[in-house]
Amino acid sequence: MAEARKPRSASGSLMTHVDLTRLPFVRSMLVARGPQLAVQLAAVAGLLLVIASGLLGTPVGSRNPATVLVWIAWWAALMIVAVPFFGRLWCGVCPLPLPGEWLQRGALLRPRGRGRGLGLPWPRRLRGLWVQNAAFVIVALFSLPVLTQPRLTALLLAGLVLVAIAVSLVFERRSFCRYLCPVGGFIGLYAQAAPLEVRVRDPRVCADHTTKTCYTGSADGYGCPWQVFPATLTSNVSCGVCLECLRTCPLDNVAIRLRPMGADLRPSAPVRIDEAFKSLVLIGSALVYAIVLLGPSSALRAAAAAVGSPSWLVYAAGFLLVTVVLVPGLFLAATSLGRSAARRRLSANEGLRRFAPALVPLGLAAWAAFSLGFVLTNVSYILPVLSDPIGLGWDLLGTTSMPWTPVGGTLASWALVAIVLAGLAWSSRHIRAVAENLTGGVRMAMPVWGFSFLVTAGLLWVFVA
Amino acid sequence: MTRFNRLLPYVALTALAVVVVALVGLPSSSARSGGVARNVRVEASAYAFTPATIEVDPGDRVTIELASTDVVHGLHIEGYDVNLTADPGQPATVSFVADRPGTYRIRCSVPCGPLHPFMSGRLRVGPPSTFWRAMALALIAIAAGGMALWRKPASPGARLAPS
Numbered sequence: 068m069a070e071a072r073k074p075r076s077a078s079g080s081l082m083t084h085v086d087l088t089r090l091p092f093v094r095s096m097l098v099a100r101g102p103q104l105a106v107q108l109a110a111v112a113g114l115l116l117v118i119a120s121g122l123l124g125t126p127v128g129s130r131n132p133a134t135v136l137v138w139i140a141w142w143a144a145l146m147i148v149a150v151p152f153f154g155r156l157w158c159g160v161c162p163l164p165l166p167g168e169w170l171q172r173g174a175l176l177r178p179r180g181r182g183r184g185l186g187l188p189w190p191r192r193l194r195g196l197w198v199q200n201a202a203f204v205i206v207a208l209f210s211l212p213v214l215t216q217p218r219l220t221a222l223l224l225a226g227l228v229l230v231a232i233a234v235s236l237v238f239e240r241r242s243f244c245r246y247l248c249p250v251g252g253f254i255g256l257y258a259q260a261a262p263l264e265v266r267v268r269d270p271r272v273c274a275d276h277t278t279k280t281c282y283t284g285s286a287d288g289y290g291c292p293w294q295v296f297p298a299t300l301t302s303n304v305s306c307g308v309c310l311e312c313l314r315t316c317p318l319d320n321v322a323i324r325l326r327p328m329g330a331d332l333r334p335s336a337p338v339r340i341d342e343a344f345k346s347l348v349l350i351g352s353a354l355v356y357a358i359v360l361l362g363p364s365s366a367l368r369a370a371a372a373a374v375g376s377p378s379w380l381v382y383a384a385g386f387l388l389v390t391v392v393l394v395p396g397l398f399l400a401a402t403s404l405g406r407s408a409a410r411r412r413l414s415a416n417e418g419l420r421r422f423a424p425a426l427v428p429l430g431l432a433a434w435a436a437f438s439l440g441f442v443l444t445n446v447s448y449i450l451p452v453l454s455d456p457i458g459l460g461w462d463l464l465g466t467t468s469m470p471w472t473p474v475g476g477t478l479a480s481w482a483l484v485a486i487v488l489a490g491l492a493w494s495s496r497h498i499r500a501v502a503e504n505l506t507g508g509v510r511m512a513m514p515v516w517g518f519s520f521l522v523t524a525g526l527l528w529v530f531v532a
Numbered sequence: 533m534t535r536f537n538r539l540l541p542y543v544a545l546t547a548l549a550v551v552v553v554a555l556v557g558l559p560s561s562s563a564r565s566g567g568v569a570r571n572v573r574v575e576a577s578a579y580a581f582t583p584a585t586i587e588v589d590p591g592d593r594v595t596i597e598l599a600s601t602d603v604v605h606g607l608h609i610e611g612y613d614v615n616l617t618a619d620p621g622q623p624a625t626v627s628f629v630a631d632r633p634g635t636y637r638i639r640c641s642v643p644c645g646p647l648h649p650f651m652s653g654r655l656r657v658g659p660p661s662t663f664w665r666a667m668a669l670a671l672i673a674i675a676a677g678g679m680a681l682w683r684k685p686a687s688p689g690a691r692l693a694p695s
Contacts, residue, residue, distance in 0.1 A: 127643060211647075215647055215650075476611045484666045488666070491677065495673065499678040512678060527667060
């Protein structure tokens with residue numbers, strides 16, 4: 068029987084956590100390496116198919132598995148289901164770092180010998196999310212050609228695998244995932260909203276445990292690949308749900324729990340400035356993507372696709388201006404206005420770090436809605452592609468000639484609106500909680516609500532105007 | 533606090549949302565009257581429809597002539613059962629009655645190149661009521677999240693001293 072407990076959250080409300088690892092079957096499935104490896108191998112096979120078909124298959128994006136399976140099927144599943152409900156679970160089976168990790172470990176399963184690679188620590192100066200933020204923005208600048216051209220999708224994925232291998236052979240553990248992966252930072256931020264967490268049951272047990280096998284590793288498993296000491300975990304941002312700590316803890320003190328959504332978003336805890344910045348860059352990116360990809364301007368799309376041309380340079384400058392300067396600047400202005408209105412002594416830096424996590428629900432909703440809009444329109448490309456994976460005229464499933472059929476109609480628009488508004492309501496609640504925690508009340512919250520309203524208005528304009 | 537008092541904000545907000553969705557964006561008296569014939573020529577080329585937005589009034593009989601100037605393009609209007617395909621130099625025509633107010637996305641229904649999934653336009657029947665309804669609901673969402681759903685902590689954590 069799963070153990071349920073009712074601790075109090077930082078906001079004082081009662082929360083219920085359900086310890087899934089108290090269920091013997093679930094625990095045995097998670098501790099055993101076989102099931103995870105099976106999913107990982109399937110993911111690697113999928114990755115190889117995508118890279119091969121991207122390089123060798125048809126250049127028509129809507130007919131090639133590289134673009135259809137990655138940017139329609141996988142991306143939608145990630146943003147609409149995996150991240151909101153399972154957090155970083157995808158990172159535990161993601162195929163991109165696996166070749167590098169297997170080489171580094173010299174093993175597919177449990178520890179065996181010393182492994183390969185230099186095992187250097189990741190440079191102190193490059194820790195944090197800044198490099199990941201930069202990697203995300205750089206990939207985002209080229210996203211339209213990558214989204215639409217199978218060859219570029221394949222090259223991007225192959226390039227990420229090669230970088231991950233190189234990093235794994237030079238640096239320790241999963242430095243690539245923790246500090247470089249452009250998608251990893253994205254997933255980590257929004258995993259805070261998910262109702263799933265890996266945490267220790269009792270930190271005092273860890274404090275008394277001298278060998279700290281969850282971090283150093285043991286014969287049963289590897290020390291935390293994500294370079295996190297599980298006893299200090301307070302959010303999902305840096306935990307890759309790789310399950311190693313579950314295997315290496317000899318005291319049965321690590322749990323995987325269901326929890327209320329957004330339990331990581333504590334109004335009394337400021338985040339690091341790089342994490343705050345990530346939150347703002349991502350919400351700005353969601354807005355720009357929605358405007359460029361779903362908006363009415365074909366000229367904007369043409370500019371985004373024409374990499375290297377003068378119009379693309381203008382687009383790139385605009386993208387950077389909005390995501391790196393305008394959105395963070397507006398948010399900073401909103402939090403500053405709130406501080407002034409409430410007459411509270413608080414630095415601009417702390418205001419930013421306190422309120423930025425409140426945008427996580429709205430940002431997640433923006434990405435989920437954007438992704439849903441895209442997948443509903445293009446979902447009918449998936450079956451034809453699966454039926455003829457490399458464009459050789461096959462009809463494996465009898466669906467090769469299936470016509471394009473958008474799903475949802477006008478209801479789809481309202482579904483997007485509902486998702487964005489749910490995110491807005493959730494963010495508004497958290498904004499109020501932060502403002503109250505800073506004793507600023509509604510006055511302090513109002514400008515930040517105004518900022519959230521502006522972002523929402525932009526999204527709604529794209530979705531239904 | 534009684535159970536009724538606790539539920540009151542939710543009931544009030546729900547009622548407000550229903551009223552807003554029902555009323556906001558209803559055609560005003562100054563709106564053009566529908567029921568006339570409208571002929572629109574839409575050019576499709578290089579992943580763009582021109583004009584990108586077609587505006588008509590509810591009840592209008594709309595005839596769209598789709599003319600492709602580069603490769604084969606399609607025109608599909610979500611929410612209306614409208615589909616047509618045009619080869620280059622061979623315009624195609626379709627007629628329908630715009631009997632449902634709102635904004636509907638127009639998409640190219642024939643793969644026409646890399647940017648095909650993003651080739652879109654809009655059919656706007658009447659004023660953009662859906663957008664204004666959604667905006668009104670956004671204000672309600674802020675009120676709901678910031679007021680109704682927020683609860684004062686039972687045991688507040690560390691707080692900053694007021695200046």
